[in-house]
Amino acid sequence: MTSVSLPDDAELRRRVRALDLDSKAQLLTGDSLWTLPAEPQLGLLSVTMSDGPQGVRGTGADPDATGLLAPAPSALAATWDAELAERLGELFATEARRKGVDVLLAPSVNLQRTPVAGRHFEYFSEDPLLTGTLAAGMVRGLQARGVGACLKHFVANDSETDRTRYRSRLDERTLREVYLAPFEHVLAAAGPWSVMAAYSGVDDGVDSAPMTEHAGLLRGVLKGEWGFAGPVVSDWAATGSTVASAAGGLDLVMPGPDGPWGENLVAAVRAGKLDERIIDDKVLRLLRLARNTGRLGLPGQEPAPASSESSHLSPPAPREFALLREAAARATVLLRHTADVLPLQPDGIGSIALIGPNAVTPYLQGGGSAFVPAAHTVSFEEGLRAQLPDHVRLTVHRGGDSRCRPPFVSGVLLTDPDTGAAGMRADHLDADGNRIGGEVRESGDWTIYDDFGPTTHRVVLHTVLTLSETGVHRLEFGCAGRFRVTVDGEQRWAGDDDRGVELVLESSHHHPTLQGIDVEVGAEARRITLAIDLTVVEPGGYNRFVTAQLRHALPGPTPYEEITEAAAAAGAADVAVVVVGTNEETESEGWDRTGLELPGLQDELVRKVLAANPRTVVVVNAGAPVLLPWADEVPALLWAWLPGQEAGHALADVLLGRTEPAGRLPWTLPARTEDVPVPDAQPHDGIVAYSEGLHIGHRAWDRQGLVPAFPFGHGLGWTEWTYESVTTPKSSVSAGHLTGHTGGDGLQLTVELTNTGPRPGREVVQVYLEPPQDGPERPVRQLAGFTTVQAAAGARATAQVRVPARAFQIWDPGMRAWHTPPGRYRLHVGRSSRDLRLTADVTSDGDRLHTAV
Numbered sequence: 001m002t003s004v005s006l007p008d009d010a011e012l013r014r015r016v017r018a019l020d021l022d023s024k025a026q027l028l029t030g031d032s033l034w035t036l037p038a039e040p041q042l043g044l045l046s047v048t049m050s051d052g053p054q055g056v057r058g059t060g061a062d063p064d065a066t067g068l069l070a071p072a073p074s075a076l077a078a079t080w081d082a083e084l085a086e087r088l089g090e091l092f093a094t095e096a097r098r099k100g101v102d103v104l105l106a107p108s109v110n111l112q113r114t115p116v117a118g119r120h121f122e123y124f125s126e127d128p129l130l131t132g133t134l135a136a137g138m139v140r141g142l143q144a145r146g147v148g149a150c151l152k153h154f155v156a157n158d159s160e161t162d163r164t165r166y167r168s169r170l171d172e173r174t175l176r177e178v179y180l181a182p183f184e185h186v187l188a189a190a191g192p193w194s195v196m197a198a199y200s201g202v203d204d205g206v207d208s209a210p211m212t213e214h215a216g217l218l219r220g221v222l223k224g225e226w227g228f229a230g231p232v233v234s235d236w237a238a239t240g241s242t243v244a245s246a247a248g249g250l251d252l253v254m255p256g257p258d259g260p261w262g263e264n265l266v267a268a269v270r271a272g273k274l275d276e277r278i279i280d281d282k283v284l285r286l287l288r289l290a291r292n293t294g295r296l297g298l299p300g301q302e303p304a305p306a307s308s309e310s311s312h313l314s315p316p317a318p319r320e321f322a323l324l325r326e327a328a329a330r331a332t333v334l335l336r337h338t339a340d341v342l343p344l345q346p347d348g349i350g351s352i353a354l355i356g357p358n359a360v361t362p363y364l365q366g367g368g369s370a371f372v373p374a375a376h377t378v379s380f381e382e383g384l385r386a387q388l389p390d391h392v393r394l395t396v397h398r399g400g401d402s403r404c405r406p407p408f409v410s411g412v413l414l415t416d417p418d419t420g421a422a423g424m425r426a427d428h429l430d431a432d433g434n435r436i437g438g439e440v441r442e443s444g445d446w447t448i449y450d451d452f453g454p455t456t457h458r459v460v461l462h463t464v465l466t467l468s469e470t471g472v473h474r475l476e477f478g479c480a481g482r483f484r485v486t487v488d489g490e491q492r493w494a495g496d497d498d499r500g501v502e503l504v505l506e507s508s509h510h511h512p513t514l515q516g517i518d519v520e521v522g523a524e525a526r527r528i529t530l531a532i533d534l535t536v537v538e539p540g541g542y543n544r545f546v547t548a549q550l551r552h553a554l555p556g557p558t559p560y561e562e563i564t565e566a567a568a569a570a571g572a573a574d575v576a577v578v579v580v581g582t583n584e585e586t587e588s589e590g591w592d593r594t595g596l597e598l599p600g601l602q603d604e605l606v607r608k609v610l611a612a613n614p615r616t617v618v619v620v621n622a623g624a625p626v627l628l629p630w631a632d633e634v635p636a637l638l639w640a641w642l643p644g645q646e647a648g649h650a651l652a653d654v655l656l657g658r659t660e661p662a663g664r665l666p667w668t669l670p671a672r673t674e675d676v677p678v679p680d681a682q683p684h685d686g687i688v689a690y691s692e693g694l695h696i697g698h699r700a701w702d703r704q705g706l707v708p709a710f711p712f713g714h715g716l717g718w719t720e721w722t723y724e725s726v727t728t729p730k731s732s733v734s735a736g737h738l739t740g741h742t743g744g745d746g747l748q749l750t751v752e753l754t755n756t757g758p759r760p761g762r763e764v765v766q767v768y769l770e771p772p773q774d775g776p777e778r779p780v781r782q783l784a785g786f787t788t789v790q791a792a793a794g795a796r797a798t799a800q801v802r803v804p805a806r807a808f809q810i811w812d813p814g815m816r817a818w819h820t821p822p823g824r825y826r827l828h829v830g831r832s833s834r835d836l837r838l839t840a841d842v843t844s845d846g847d848r849l850h851t852a853v
Helices: 009-017 021-026 073-077 082-098 128-144 172-179 181-190 215-225 243-248 263-270 276-292 318-331 380-387 501-505 559-572 602-612 647-655 698-704
Strands: 049-051 103-105 148-154 167-169 194-197 201-203 208-210 232-234 333-337 351-355 393-397 424-429 435-441 445-449 458-467 471-479 482-487 490-496 514-521 526-535 546-553 575-581 616-621 636-639 687-689 721-727 732-734 746-755 761-770 782-791 796-804 810-812 817-819 823-830 836-844 848-850
Touching: 009 276, 021 263, 021 276, 073 082, 073 128, 073 318, 082 103, 082 128, 082 318, 128 148, 128 172, 128 181, 128 782, 148 181, 148 215, 172 181, 172 810, 208 243, 215 232, 215 243, 243 263, 243 276, 263 276, 318 647, 351 380, 351 559, 380 393, 380 647, 393 559, 424 445, 458 546, 471 482, 471 490, 471 526, 490 514, 514 526, 514 546, 526 546, 559 575, 559 602, 575 602, 602 616, 616 647, 721 823, 721 836, 746 761, 746 782, 746 823, 746 836, 761 796
Parallel strands: 049 103, 103 148, 148 194, 167 201, 167 687, 194 232, 351 393, 351 575, 575 616, 616 636
Antiparallel strands: 201 208, 333 636, 424 435, 424 458, 445 546, 458 526, 471 514, 471 546, 482 490, 482 526, 721 746, 732 848, 746 796, 761 782, 761 823, 782 796, 810 817, 823 836, 836 848
């Protein structure tokens, strides 16, 4: 369908009027876990959605489907490059079309209010402007190629603890100037075609309601004030009411086909509790989404076949892998470099010791709904081996396991007790206990297993585990729901949790509590008969499933022995590269972290390696902040994020100097836990109180005068920059009475700088606004604009940085409007929130901004 043939709103309204109430209501609940209903009378084809935002997860229709795995959003934010975000959005759109996906549930623009938030990696930044700018780029890229973005999670949804029930309590100024700001920015700059309402609720002093029912924010701000014309989609299984959510501004209940709307919605209209025009508006919004994504044809058109994940386009191309590699390398932040260690010069190196638990098992992406089965992955070892010359010897040493959970049992140790075939057998039983199907897998991982028929009531797993290595083995079992675990005919554990969707929402369906036993093996092998009897979980809208995990730790050296061995290897090498970080137990949707320390004994590992070899590079493989108590002792320190599938190639590019680590921190890295301004977001009596108000992230650090390990915006790169001058327009401009975050007047700053270092480089020029001293309470400084420039060694560069009028404004709750307080504003230009090189003054009389003549 070409753009000239797209129906306008008048035509869409005519189509809506042609439907009866029952048919309209049916369109407002999903048709399945990922699809929306089709309606031939309207020419409406089924719209398919998919999780993001590190890629396109797909619908699960093809269990073997894989996809492109990009760096996590916090990594993308570290590039401070909206153009790169747009290119990744275009790539995601291509991937979505391969998988038959029309709407990507991304980007996530909640703020990183506290560093322990479980989904910290999935969000861009602690700063609303940086978040909104990068997210807008991604939305533009997606939608330029016909795939809708779903901006989420609206709004103030910043904690995973008790996430379906708590309410965020914050004042109106804080809500407007901080938490709504990135949503407003993206809506104004990129126009996303849908928005997702969060699980949690908001108490803004006017309304207190779950977000699926919050009329003040959904109908009043989002749709009314901002003019959002698309549908508001519920987070999955978040809707808990009929009339309140429908009247409050929600447009689509997901997943389906069950839920609180359907016939209940029809009954509410017929009983006079809801105006049918509300239903019509919701259908109109869905038709706009279908029109934009190419899923609206002529009335009477038959719906297309259900989407599958078979390739609709050619498979991923090398240029797509190259973009992911570029993004991961450019996002890498050089935090510290005090010795002539980097870039590595292979001609002068004979050996490298690659050390650390994350060197052996990199953490490429966060857990939860963002997880994407990758088409391929490149480990740090593989990436280095591919780029190092043959004469450089690379050795790899774990230095201790940082995970609390043992790995899944190896399939070679498992035997089906009935057939003798390798693996673990699943028997599918109906309600009467009759076997109606089954399969054998060579794995102890049966997490979220749903490959069984609709009449399956129980799944019973059987295997014989053969342990032959002498020593003490550790077996651990994890199950969700109702279950029984039998070891050698004796019941060891049982569960009677009959909850359904709650197991999904709290993520215990993929991260169950473990129970374990130690098994001692002597000269003769031990054969252990295992059975796990699982009752199928009915999760209401999600696929029926069972979860079981069988994990196994072999006898072996202690972590301390591994650290000693790694330190010895480091001492024998010319250079040591230590990769430390988080893992799937640490950063995930579904739970918040309990602390900021690196898991396991990684701090001790780093110190032992440093003592053994002064030429040590430490690489942090994590999405969210972790404490680095040894940071001041390290000659070279890199932050490599959760880098996605091209992790190894990207790190090798950086270490060997082929790509500059041009990233800048999109959040503040604390040196001590006690300094963190918002140490957690734990609800108390169902409330998360935003008592810090406007002051989160670097704003709070500045207000409290605290010294972090590394400040917001920090990053060194391969070269040095001298900031020469900053100029402002020689005139006055409107202070702006904006209706959109990016609209209205503002200032264009011209910054002259020179690359005074020995290598070409990329610089992020950052502008921070300091408000009048005698005005209303505001942050000490706030990010007001930024841009990137490039220059060869010794060359000058000119940066044009736009500071929008909104940066000068505050929200007046009494007037319910934005205004610019009068007084003198100081604009600081520099390399980070704490490295400010130039200043320019601007004054405001409330209506206009006046610059120097």
